[in-house]
Structures are given as C-alpha cells and as structure tokens.
Amino acid sequence: MSVSVQPMPADPIHEGAAPGAEVLRPHAEDAFAGELAALAARDERPRPPRWKLSPWAVATYLLGGTLADGTVISPKYVGPRRIVEVAVATLATDRALLLLGVPGTAKTWVSEHLAAAVSGDSTLLVQGTAGTPEEAIRYGWDYARLLAHGPSRDALVPSPVMRAMAEGRTARVEELTRIPADVQDALITVLSEKTLPIPELGEEVQAVRGFTLIATANDRDRGVNDLSSALRRRFNTVVLPLPESAEAEVAIVARRVDQIGRALDLPAGTDGLAEIRRVVTVFRELRDGVTSDGRTRLKSPSGTLSTAEAISVVTGGLALAAHFGDGVLRAGDIAAGLLGAVVRDPAADRVVWQEYLETVVRERDDWHDFYRACREVTG
Template identity: 75%
Template structure:
C-alpha cells in the first residue's frame, strides 16, 4: 500500500526552527514570500513564482526591497535556466550526475519554488513497486467494499497530477525497469488510468515530474528509450574550481551547524580548504599544481562528503577540543571517506599521505593526525 505525503508541517508550536531538517519551503519561507511579493513577471499555470524568480531563488541575489536571497546552488546559470524552462513545458526533467552534485538538493528547491511543496516524493530503490508511481489500495476497505474511490490510496505522482504540483522521483535508475515504464503514460498522455474503477486521473495544468539519477548507476536499470524521450536531461557537474567548492562547503557547513545547534567554531577556513584540496586531488588523480600523478580511490569523494567531514570535525572541535577546528578533527572523517575498500583504497591513501601530505608545507600536523587514525 502506498501513502500520500501530507503538506509539510512544523513542530507543534508551528516553529520550523525546531525541526532537525526542515523542508526547503519551510527553511526558506521568508525568501519565497519576498520573491512572490515582488514578482511581477508572467507565471506558468499553478506556479507560485515566475521562471525568472525561480532562478533567482536557486542562484541567489538581492531583491528591490533589499531582501537577500541566499544561493541554494552554485553552478552554471544556464543549466538552472534550462531546468526551470523544462518544467514550464510538457517535458519532464531528469537531473543526472555523479553522487554529491546536489541533484536531490536542486530537485527539492525547484519544487519548493514552483509548487510550494517538495514532499510529493517517490524514493527509488530496487524494491519500489508500481503502486509507488500509480496508486495502491487500503486493503481493509478493499476487502470490505471492493474497489471504490474511498479505498484507493493515491501515489505522490497521482496527487501531484490532481493538485497541479511537481512530483519528485529520486534515484530513477534504481527502480526496476518494468516499474519505471509505469511513467510513460503519465508523461506522454498526462493521465493515469484506474481500470479497477473504470476511470482515470488527468493532470491539471502545472503538473510535472523531476527525476534524479546517478550516472554511476548506468547498467543497473537503464531507462527505456521510450521513457528517456519523455525527459529533458540536465547534467549537474562537480564544482568547476577549488574556490567554488570551498564556498559551497563553507555555506552548507554553516547552515548545518546552525540547524544542529553546534557551538560556533572560529577559524575553520583553513581546514575546509584542506579537505576540499584532498578530495579534489584524489578525485582527479593529480595534485592541484599538476606535478604529481595520483592513484584514484574507489569512492566519489563528492562535495557532499566533504561537507559531512567538516561538520563532523566541527562537532569534535566544539565538544571535545579547544573550540578551534584542528587537523586532528578532520583526519578520521577524511580517512573514512577515502578508504571504502580496505585493501585497494588503503594503498591509495597511504601513497597520498607519503607522496603529497608529508611533503606539503604546513601539512605536518595533518599528516601526523592521518597517520595516527589510519593505523
């Protein structure tokens, strides 16, 4: 039986700040309201904001009344514009990229800005069934009454069709191929037949779908050509420069630290840059100066993992250290991110420590801390 996500709620007092992880439309409600109040451009049917205002919400800016819109995504503006324009057509949007390129993050914020509701979500797994995309049944009522509208349990996709919202499908290529194809009629005909009731649900204007897929999952459950044609694909890249990635990590760590109510830790910039440097060098297989070729580990070493490493380090520094983020606070997190394969990755990591970290000026303390936790 499927369940339909309800409209997002705050805690019992109505305070979204009390939630561990508020939805985008809760956490940035003031920004969305400010954008809507000043947005005088045409809006597609059922959209809360114009396409231009949605792009501003994603990329950030300052409004005419002085309201600062914080960037939710750092990347090429044209990619965001193409994604938003796609949602204003009859084509669905597929966000593709390696792990950690903010596909889920962008999907959530797009639906929050367009529909005001990011919770109409199907989480793709190998066990996802057709009822997660189409509909299910309340079996107690089905046995008592037979197939009736009251016994039907709509999927998030069906709810989005009825309410002119955008449905999100995470990890589409993790869903079995025969289940994926349940989307074809929805995306091509904009209708969802319910043969048990002799009826159908037709999509209201404003309905669309955003799906995400990890391009490292190719060959798991490839999309059929018929389904792929229904999507416009936007590939989200890794951050182009070191500074861009440092800015992303710094911003997200600050947001997470505030949400987790971690004590503020000053002077974290040096260690954030160190984490980003290690990840970028191992990810690319060469040092930033291009002088040394490196073996690459099996993991992706994504920006999202860098954020986790620094956030964990902040917790260590705040609760068990002297209040300043030190190399010893990030060492264990980096080792855990790099060494996924205990044999091959371990060899890659020790080579990096000896050939790069040991010789780099100002990295002696980091080298020693990593050697200590690496065993």
C-alpha cells in the same frame, strides 16, 4: 471518466508536535519561507499556471541575488547559471526534468528547491530503491476497504505522482535508476499522455495544468537500472557537474557546513576555513588522479569523493571540535572522517590513501599537522 483525488489531511506527526518544537531538517519551503514570500511579493513577471513564482524568480531563488528593496536571496546552488535556467524553462513546458550527475552534485538539493519554488511544496516524493513497487508511482489500495467493499475511490490510495497530477503540482522521483526497469516504465504513460489509468475503476486521472515531474539519477553507484529509450525520451536531461574550481567547491562546502552547523548549534565554520580547503584539496586531487599543480599522477580510490561527502566530513569535524575540543576546527578533528570517506575498500583504498599521504601530504610544508593527524588515525 476521470477521478478526482482529494487532498491528503495534515500530517498527524507534525500536528501532534509539541508547541515550539524544532524540526531537525525543515523542508525547503519552510526553511526559506521568508525568501520565497519576498520573491512572490515583488515578482511581477508572468507565472505559468499554478506556479507560486515566475521562472525568473525561481531561478533567482536558486542562484541568489538582491531584490530591488534590498532583500538578499541566498544562493541554493553554486554553478553555471544556464543550467538552472534550462531546468526552470523545462518545467515551464510539458516536459519532465531529469537531473543527472555523479553522486554528490546536489541533484536532490536542486530538485527539492525547484519543487519548493514552483509549487510551494517539495513533499510529493517517491524515493527510488531496488524495492520500490509500482504502487509508489501509480496508486495503491486500502486493503481493508478493498476487501470489504471492492474497488472504489475510497479504497484507492494515491501516489505522490497521482496527487501532483490531480492538483497541478510538482512530483519528485529520487534515484530513478535505482528503481527496477519495469516499475520505471510506469511513468511512460504519465509523461507522454499526462494520464494515469485506473483500470480497476474504469477511470483515469488526467494531469491538470501546473503538473511537473523532476527525477534525479546517476550512473556511478552500484545497483543502477538504465532507463529505457522510451522513458529517456520523455525527459529533458540536465547534467549537474562537479564544481569547476577548488574555490567554488570550498565556498559550497563552507556555506552548507555553516547552515548545518547553525541548525545543530555548532560553532561557525569560518574558523575552520583552512581545514575546509584541505579537505576539498584532498578530495579533488584523489578524484582527478593528479595533484593540483599537475606534477604528480595519483591513484583514485573506489569512492566518489563528492562535495556532499566533503560537507559531511567537515560537519563531523565541527561536532568533534565543539564537544571534545575548544570549538576551533583543526586537522585532528577531520582526519578520521576523511579516512572513512576515502577508504571504502579496506584493501585497495588503504593503499591509495597511504601512498597519497607519503608522496603528497608529507611533502607539503604547511601540512605537517594534517599529515600527523591522518597518520595517527590510519595506523
């Protein structure tokens, strides 16, 4: 016997928000509602069951482009087109998608936008941590009703995965490898049989057409729990690489900083493009262990120095420039954030950073202001 899962009521927090109140970080389907609507209106290609857009339109939404009527779709992901096409094609089958990569390669960002474009809803989310219980993937119970009346449909609390199965939508599991291995394996039956048993009721939830699952994972952070071979076989894995070139990474950082800055009413980041290039150069050189000209070998710090961290450093610098400067991003605004990103281990990383400053940054003729600012905060 299968059990139906009723749609959840509207979020009371958002329902009670003051009229005109602005959400600090809108979901992708809300922030880019205009683009999604424009794509849907002009999308004449076949759509899989319950998809809001065709696979072609989903890929266009992520990669950007210009529609026949001149509508511009902004790129959400800057990288190889084939990666996005493989990810979207996977979701159009009955396979789950695993987005794999080092921290900061936009796995969560891509996952959210894929869910928004496919289902129109990116909120069916399980956030993986070392303490994520099995109930977060399967289901839980309303214990007041459970104690009063015993196991029943009314007492059952569906997980985001169960809701996605019952409603034919996209579920997301973030940081899958942070979830304990025995909890991870709760997904095996869901992904192989497309069924979630409820033995307490002698029933099950069967996935309806349109159900997809996107997971993200990395193998660089501490606290990683390797996926079992049985679970890994249930996924098509797509590896998201770091940006291939410095120019591509600069473009990504500049675009995201501009988006975040506008949301926070900070000055436009274009005035600070030179500083963005410096941050990206520092991150890439220390990450790769060699200067951009290939002449000097470098020690790498313990941190990942990801594109996401570069975005954070520049955004913090813009806030300093806006509130304590003249609004123009300069070396002194990013120095402290850069130090915090590089020096995670106070002993070993500080040595790496100081050596980099003295052997590389100091010798660059047009980086003297940057060198002074970094030396000032490094001490």
